[in-house]
Amino acid sequence: MSPAQPDRADDPEIEELPPDISRRARRLLASLIRPHLALAVVLIVSITVGGIMSVAGPFFVARAIDDGLPAAVGGDTGPLVVAIAAVALTGVADAAATWLSIRLNGRLSQKILFDLRGRLFTHVQRLDLRYHERSTSGRLVSRQTSDMESVQQFVSQALNGMVLSLLTMSAIAVTLVVMNVPLALVAFAGFIPLVFLTVYAHRQQRSAYRRTRTSIARVIVQFVETMGGIRAVQSFRRQRPGLERLTGEDAVYAQANTDALHGVATFAGGTRLIGNLSQTGIILLGGWLVINGYTQLGVLAAFLLYLRRFYGPLDELVQSFSLYQSASAALEKITAVLDAEPDVDAPADPQPLPEQRTGTGRSISFEDVSFAYDSEGPEVLPTFDLEIPAGQIVAVVGATGAGKSTLVKLLTRMYDPSTGAVRLDGVDVRKLADARLRESLVMVTQESYLFSGTIADNIRIGNPDATDAQVLAAAEAVGLDPYVRSLPEGYDTDVKKRGGRLSSGQRQLVSFARVFLADPDVIVLDEATAHLDIPSERLIQQALARVLEGRTAIIIAHRLSTVEIADRVLVMDAGRVVEDGTPAELIHGNSRFGRMYSAWQDSLA
Amino acid sequence: MRSLWRFWPDVRARLGVYLFIFVLTLGSMGIALLVPMITGWIVDGPIARGDFAGMLAPLALILLIGIAEAAAVWLRRRLIAPITSRWEVLWRERLYDRLQYVAVGVHDAWPAGQLLSRAVNDLSQLRRFFAFGLQFLIASPLIVLGGGIILASLHPYFGIIAIAAAVPTVTAIAVLERRYRLASRSAQDTMGEIATDVEEAVQGIRILKAFGRSPWAAQRFRALSERLRGFELTKAYVDSWMFDAAIMIPVLALTAILAVGTWGVIGGWMTVGQVIAALTVTMFLRMPIEMVGFLLADFLMSVTAANRYWEVMDLPLDITDPDGEISEDPQPHSYAGHIRFDAVEYRFADAEEPILAHIDLDIAPGETLALVGATGTGKTALAALLPRLQDVTAGSITLDGADLRDFRINELRRIVSVAFEDPVLFSTTVRENVAMGLKHADVRALPAAETGTSGRAAGASGTETATSGPESGTSGPATSTSGLGDAHGPDAEVWEALEIAAAADFVRRLPDGLNTEVGEQGLSLSGGQRQRLALARAVIGKPRVLVLDDPLSAVDVDTEDRVQTALRRVLGDSTTLVIAHRPSTAALADRVAVLEGGRITDTGTHDELLARNRHYRDLMGASSHAAAETEEVRR
Numbered sequence A: 001m002s003p004a005q006p007d008r009a010d011d012p013e014i015e016e017l018p019p020d021i022s023r024r025a026r027r028l029l030a031s032l033i034r035p036h037l038a039l040a041v042v043l044i045v046s047i048t049v050g051g052i053m054s055v056a057g058p059f060f061v062a063r064a065i066d067d068g069l070p071a072a073v074g075g076d077t078g079p080l081v082v083a084i085a086a087v088a089l090t091g092v093a094d095a096a097a098t099w100l101s102i103r104l105n106g107r108l109s110q111k112i113l114f115d116l117r118g119r120l121f122t123h124v125q126r127l128d129l130r131y132h133e134r135s136t137s138g139r140l141v142s143r144q145t146s147d148m149e150s151v152q153q154f155v156s157q158a159l160n161g162m163v164l165s166l167l168t169m170s171a172i173a174v175t176l177v178v179m180n181v182p183l184a185l186v187a188f189a190g191f192i193p194l195v196f197l198t199v200y201a202h203r204q205q206r207s208a209y210r211r212t213r214t215s216i217a218r219v220i221v222q223f224v225e226t227m228g229g230i231r232a233v234q235s236f237r238r239q240r241p242g243l244e245r246l247t248g249e250d251a252v253y254a255q256a257n258t259d260a261l262h263g264v265a266t267f268a269g270g271t272r273l274i275g276n277l278s279q280t281g282i283i284l285l286g287g288w289l290v291i292n293g294y295t296q297l298g299v300l301a302a303f304l305l306y307l308r309r310f311y312g313p314l315d316e317l318v319q320s321f322s323l324y325q326s327a328s329a330a331l332e333k334i335t336a337v338l339d340a341e342p343d344v345d346a347p348a349d350p351q352p353l354p355e356q357r358t359g360t361g362r363s364i365s366f367e368d369v370s371f372a373y374d375s376e377g378p379e380v381l382p383t384f385d386l387e388i389p390a391g392q393i394v395a396v397v398g399a400t401g402a403g404k405s406t407l408v409k410l411l412t413r414m415y416d417p418s419t420g421a422v423r424l425d426g427v428d429v430r431k432l433a434d435a436r437l438r439e440s441l442v443m444v445t446q447e448s449y450l451f452s453g454t455i456a457d458n459i460r461i462g463n464p465d466a467t468d469a470q471v472l473a474a475a476e477a478v479g480l481d482p483y484v485r486s487l488p489e490g491y492d493t494d495v496k497k498r499g500g501r502l503s504s505g506q507r508q509l510v511s512f513a514r515v516f517l518a519d520p521d522v523i524v525l526d527e528a529t530a531h532l533d534i535p536s537e538r539l540i541q542q543a544l545a546r547v548l549e550g551r552t553a554i555i556i557a558h559r560l561s562t563v564e565i566a567d568r569v570l571v572m573d574a575g576r577v578v579e580d581g582t583p584a585e586l587i588h589g590n591s592r593f594g595r596m597y598s599a600w601q602d603s604l605a
Numbered sequence B: 001m002r003s004l005w006r007f008w009p010d011v012r013a014r015l016g017v018y019l020f021i022f023v024l025t026l027g028s029m030g031i032a033l034l035v036p037m038i039t040g041w042i043v044d045g046p047i048a049r050g051d052f053a054g055m056l057a058p059l060a061l062i063l064l065i066g067i068a069e070a071a072a073v074w075l076r077r078r079l080i081a082p083i084t085s086r087w088e089v090l091w092r093e094r095l096y097d098r099l100q101y102v103a104v105g106v107h108d109a110w111p112a113g114q115l116l117s118r119a120v121n122d123l124s125q126l127r128r129f130f131a132f133g134l135q136f137l138i139a140s141p142l143i144v145l146g147g148g149i150i151l152a153s154l155h156p157y158f159g160i161i162a163i164a165a166a167v168p169t170v171t172a173i174a175v176l177e178r179r180y181r182l183a184s185r186s187a188q189d190t191m192g193e194i195a196t197d198v199e200e201a202v203q204g205i206r207i208l209k210a211f212g213r214s215p216w217a218a219q220r221f222r223a224l225s226e227r228l229r230g231f232e233l234t235k236a237y238v239d240s241w242m243f244d245a246a247i248m249i250p251v252l253a254l255t256a257i258l259a260v261g262t263w264g265v266i267g268g269w270m271t272v273g274q275v276i277a278a279l280t281v282t283m284f285l286r287m288p289i290e291m292v293g294f295l296l297a298d299f300l301m302s303v304t305a306a307n308r309y310w311e312v313m314d315l316p317l318d319i320t321d322p323d324g325e326i327s328e329d330p331q332p333h334s335y336a337g338h339i340r341f342d343a344v345e346y347r348f349a350d351a352e353e354p355i356l357a358h359i360d361l362d363i364a365p366g367e368t369l370a371l372v373g374a375t376g377t378g379k380t381a382l383a384a385l386l387p388r389l390q391d392v393t394a395g396s397i398t399l400d401g402a403d404l405r406d407f408r409i410n411e412l413r414r415i416v417s418v419a420f421e422d423p424v425l426f427s428t429t430v431r432e433n434v435a436m437g438l439k440h441a442d443v444r445a446l447p448a449a450e451t452g453t454s455g456r457a458a459g460a461s462g463t464e465t466a467t468s469g470p471e472s473g474t475s476g477p478a479t480s481t482s483g484l485g486d487a488h489g490p491d492a493e494v495w496e497a498l499e500i501a502a503a504a505d506f507v508r509r510l511p512d513g514l515n516t517e518v519g520e521q522g523l524s525l526s527g528g529q530r531q532r533l534a535l536a537r538a539v540i541g542k543p544r545v546l547v548l549d550d551p552l553s554a555v556d557v558d559t560e561d562r563v564q565t566a567l568r569r570v571l572g573d574s575t576t577l578v579i580a581h582r583p584s585t586a587a588l589a590d591r592v593a594v595l596e597g598g599r600i601t602d603t604g605t606h607d608e609l610l611a612r613n614r615h616y617r618d619l620m621g622a623s624s625h626a627a628a629e630t631e632e633v634r635r
Helices: A019-073 A077-128 A129-134 A137-179 A181-189 A191-228 A230-235 A239-291 A297-337 A404-411 A434-440 A455-462 A468-478 A482-485 A504-518 A536-549 A559-565 A584-589 A592-603 B008-013 B016-050 B053-101 B104-108 B113-155 B156-203 B205-212 B214-265 B272-313 B379-385 B409-415 B430-435 B447-450 B453-456 B470-474 B477-482 B490-498 B504-509 B527-539 B557-573 B583-588 B606-612 B614-619 B623-635
Strands: A364-373 A379-388 A393-397 A417-426 A441-445 A522-526 A552-556 A570-574 A576-581 B339-348 B354-364 B368-373 B393-399 B414-418 B545-549 B575-580 B591-596 B599-604
Touching: A019 A077, A019 A137, A019 B214, A019 B272, A077 A137, A077 B156, A077 B214, A129 B205, A137 A181, A137 A191, A137 A297, A137 B113, A181 A191, A181 A239, A191 A239, A191 A297, A191 B053, A191 B104, A191 B113, A191 B453, A230 A239, A230 A504, A230 B053, A230 B104, A230 B414, A239 A297, A239 A522, A239 B016, A239 B053, A297 B016, A364 A404, A379 A404, A379 A576, A393 A404, A393 A559, A404 A522, A404 A552, A417 A434, A417 B504, A434 A441, A441 A504, A441 B205, A441 B477, A455 A468, A455 A504, A468 A482, A468 A504, A468 A536, A468 A584, A504 A536, A536 A559, A536 B614, A536 B623, A559 A592, A570 A584, A570 A592, A576 B583, A584 A592, A592 B557, A592 B614, B008 B016, B008 B053, B016 B053, B016 B113, B053 B113, B053 B272, B113 B156, B113 B272, B156 B214, B156 B272, B205 B575, B214 B272, B339 B379, B339 B477, B354 B379, B368 B379, B368 B583, B368 B614, B379 B575, B409 B414, B409 B477, B414 B527, B430 B490, B430 B527, B490 B504, B490 B527, B490 B557, B490 B591, B504 B527, B527 B557, B557 B583, B575 B583, B583 B606, B591 B606, B591 B614, B599 B606
Parallel strands: A393 A552, A393 A570, A441 A522, A522 A552, B368 B575, B368 B591, B414 B545, B545 B575
Antiparallel strands: A364 A379, A364 A417, A570 A576, B339 B354, B339 B393, B591 B599
């Protein structure tokens, strides 16, 4: 069987868990229960009532036989009827209490899961791109599905059993002590090996359950990747290597699972053994005590009856314990995600943007800005200053890797600069509330992702409150409308249904429609027209020319047609702005831009 | 129910062990009855008599039974663990393998998370069911039945009571079962939607951040999560009634037995012993009956899980070899590469109108044909027909005169090499990503791959370690040279392809050269970089037929120019279909076909079309008025 895979060396934050992770995971669980404490208390009370009722039933059965029956034979049916009625009543009460506790437990556990899911989702959204670029979607999906399922198993099944078992055991422990101290001590002596066994099982299961969480995440990553790239998988006949890889990851998972369950087997078998041994010990000692007159026969009989109820719940506890182990390994993984702090985060006390003067856009300034993706890594952008006045349309050009995209990632706060500050109308973008920043500044990239839902829903990402008419206008402006109208369900066509599958060009048009709907003060386009044919690109540019009136824009494009609408061109090379001027100035000089422009002209027909 | 039964062949393969485990389950339940009996006998006999030595023998028996019981518990769990863990991954393997071969068109109809939740959540439900639920589900009714027979044999009245108790139990189950099953199906489907939503929200994170729509996404997720909570609560509520019935009914039976029994004792037609025995049996039966609430829920969830699993497993394999199978690795024969489209039509399965119709094209061996058309005219759909990612819905495509459907599918896909506009890199090294396009040698046969990243390239071992960063340089001197760029030696073909795609320079600068891990789990590359690697993968080994879907859309003009020149030089022999949006790409082709509204409206050389076809001029941005118009608006 394959050994456990060492964790990936290059993303320690994601895979390697800090030493105090289990404490943090427990704290997380506590923080999830705390808001619902009242509910939890009512739940425990109803479980307790149910437990008492189920113990009381047999007591009344004994009363009916021992007291009621002789009395009834003697002519007095009263005690018998009372006892039988009590049996029925305790049964009904037990059923009612159980009914209630299952419902309350359902409510409590679903509240906890709902909170945890929401918390995790929101946090993942808050994490910055640096985190997301290192992580994979599959791993985060596994946190929300497989890990969440482990937690669900525990909170929905184990809480009930654990409370009931612990209550029963402590109640019976007290009874045992009251009945006979030496015998009780023998009964409790079993707890000494039990503690060692529990510690041992805990260690064994913990490491195995942790491995299940890590390996199932790898399986999920492989699964998600394969299904997401199925076209490439089939074209390049990657099915066999894919299956081999999945099988390899899954073998680790199956082994970890087997190890964990073997741990449970040892624990369950060991617990049962300890219970049975103490029972034998008690019969031995009890028999000796009775025979030598130290105690009554009746006491021993009762003691033995209760003893079974004392060790019985241990099975339940073992089961709950292993569910807890599995859940806590999952909670550790979830905690690790929740503990990751984004470098790019919302400001503690956001500053307002100055009032917008109608139709001017906003000014942008980079002050002493430098940037490296890693503190030890190379500087991608050496220190620079850049001023873009409100209303200017700036084209940024340069070879691949010149730093154009990095420049706009700083402006749009996908990353924060290593030094210096990026300002929008004089306000550091780090001081702006996210909602404020995003409503005044929007970026479109060549990546145009569609979310499940209708075409209209997808355009509405630009502005969720937009009316149908506004959505339509945006689609018309970018030239998407004729196509959408040709679909049987028009704007209500589901983009994941085959009829609604958009080509990459059409997806890009959806991205543009989003921007038009968002109506920001500053528009950033990073290769946003790469997948469009030339007429569509032209149409977009005409629309942009109208829309950009009175806004600030930064446009990155390999195809220099963009320059036609720009007021200013920045040429970048190796992270620096090497040329800066109006298109007219640059085209005619002996500049890099001049050369690029003529090369581009040549590439046209 | 039937869907669960379909796992029978796997159960049968391990039937011996499985039955043995079942016997252990029954045995450990039975032992629970034995010990109190012996204990009672010790208490009433030797202890009551004061015979200490006399109690030792039966006590030793109790000790033995106790040890045996613990051993049975241990052994049962120990034996079942590897079997069911293995089944879970085996079933997942089958599901994954099925999905890998299901046609792209079928895939598109399934949200990603629905497939994932079946492969993970449903299968782990089934593992738990086969490990635990099923055993007790069979054992409990047996024990209850046995108990009922004992009751009836004690006195016919008790038998009537047992039957009377069975009627409401069965009724309650019948009433509740349907509701629970519906809720469980909805809950499990919603779990799939949650998986889809989470995946989308992570994959689309840049869009959500750029528009500040994370709160919107969170609200959407909360709505889903709220729905899931609703279904789970319905399950809990139905479950509460099942438990209610499971507790009430034996208690009522107990009360009835007590009442009837004491009445019989008073009336003299029954003995106290009979009543006590009947009560003991009934008390003992409480446990298995109370478990029914839990077992039934578990069973119904498992039925749902099995249904969901088989739904995917039953997806048809539409695109196969002529014999309906898919042979893994057929060696291609040699072909000239003559492609003909003959009255081809393609229609999405759920669409009314075909997206492509009356396509007639003849691409001579070695010819490069550019396909030009406006956004959304079906260019990508057409390109997908050549490697048979989709099959034509009418007409035919032939390669050297043979219908594509008469080829073995993987042979065809070896002949036809593709670069998609949306480049997908796999989570492995640059070398393997590029070399997987090789026609003849599988990548694992490359010597460098073997010495360099043995585990990774072999892929089969499942033990590969995803290392990157400086440490992985330990793979040996041989690799570091080949990894860092040398046009000779085993990686020569890879480097050549990288050079053509103008990717060699940036690959050399990657931390581990060819050994750098890329893809979702590796280093993230820019769109242009990914596109160039995908292009290198397509052109490596000079494929017979090459399909390039707008292969340079994300690349700057300079690089584009270099790639075009290299492509022209190298691909003289390959029959190439290239989707072009730009004049420079179209000019690369020997001939251009114009696609308009799903039909080919004109073919000719780039210059001919520019001269005679106005639509083509528009598409190529060559109509001067279009540019002027833009200029005007701007002023």
